[in-house]
Amino acid sequence: MDKVDSQKLLKKGAEASLFLASWHGRRVIVKARFPKKYRPAELDAKIRSYRTAHEPQLMHEAKLAGVPTPTIFLVDMKNAVITMEFVEGKQVKQVLPHVSKKAQQELCGRIGVLIGKMHRRGVIHGDLTTSNMILSGEGKIFLVDFGLGEKNSELEARGVDLHLMKRALQSTHYQFAEECFRNVLRGYSEVLGGEDAGKVFEKIREIERRGRYVDERKQA
């Protein structure tokens, strides 16, 4: 019943390997966290089982918050393997550089709305990059890869989550990172409201000032 067939390696990531497979006649993603030789076995087991247990919970919570995430089918704690829905589509990372300015802004605004909804429910993604967002065939944006996420409603956690998004935009989409991030924040404010969003934005500035060799420190 739990048999997953014909696994084909899609992506060998750092944190996990993704396989495309079939399960009861449907296409699924099998996410396997293999042991890492470089770290001590105890630490390795702790990290892998923690992430395997938390990721499905967070994806479920996010879904309840109105954020599309792949549906979870199976969780194998012993081997640190999760089987989930395969979402057909393209990574936002691949889409963003090839659409008009207007479409970029719209897409980033929608991403901001999703992050806002997630945060409002206390879900922190932990790795917000445009590689972890899939624009499905129907035009929905799915968030994937919650392995570094957590349940947390503190300003600090929200601020770091958005700061990472900004940094990811700067390293991957440096040509238009500023504008994209502005639109993410616009969408975010729409959900959280100006006052609450404002507090998070203030936190982002504080987090930036903690960074090393950044201009933001001058104001500190």
Add this chain to the structure above:
Amino acid sequence: MKKSDVLCCLGVESTADDFGVGIATFKGEILANASSGYVPEEGGIHPREAARHHAEAADKVLGEALSKAGTKPTDLALIAFAQGPGLGPCLRTGATVARALASYLDVPLVGVNHSVAHIEIGKLETGAVDPVTLYVSGGNTLVSAFDSGRYRVFGETLDIALGNCLDVFARTAGLKQKRGMPLGAALEQLAANGEKLISLPYVVKGMDISLSGLLTAATTLLRKGECRLEDLCYSLQEHAFSMVTEVTERALAHTEKKEVLLTGGVAANRRLQEMLSSIAEEHDAKFNVVPRQFATDNGAMIAWTGVLAYTHGLVTPVEESFVKLRWRLEKVDVPWIK
């Protein structure tokens, strides 16, 4: 004035506690790499005291480098200096030395980014061409790779640097820094005798890491005095190194590059080398580590990066040679890479 046939650049490094002078030929041969380190009587680096050390050591280190290289000052074709990032008083001391030399010898001056230099010396010495670099030192912890004209920062510490984390722990444990024996090396020796892994915070956020909580937890346990110091050193290293290794692997998977370069002062740590080598192997990438004498801050890396910059059209007029305390790696144009 006739210059000798082999064009040479003299580089001055003074971003933190080391004052270094290196001499490199335009072809990438390192002729000299002299330095003098400031050793605080207690605690960490006091910027003013370090700068005073640099000013006093400059004459001797310069002389040592020139005589080692067998170069007369009048043979130098270029003066390079670390323009940032780093500690203000220290940077200004090195910049003053460099400006004086360039003006006196009437040769061009070029300001070099210290982080870029750590990457470039690693590439020069190991032969790496387009690596994912983990640069770890007392002041920096970042994962970088080249893309479209600049070294992009994929991951970094959200608070303190790896070397800083290890140093503060070592000092709290009463370890003493000696000449030729950095605190990190003393910690590494103790860690090698660790037997038990003590659970400590492991904080990876996206491609970034946070080390301040780890340091606090480790020093708290140390003060309680219930754990063996060797076990704590071992556990601190294992956790911190696993974190930087994980984010380096993420960058490697993300960029799909085929080389890994470990550079900066902490690159001398064998356990860290072992971990990075393991992920490189897993992604069919070649692992490179900067040789020990070029791992820590040094003048040779500044000289060599100065050559790269100058031969690709960059010069720094004296009136624009003010130091840049917060000159981030990704703000620097790197025209010498296609």
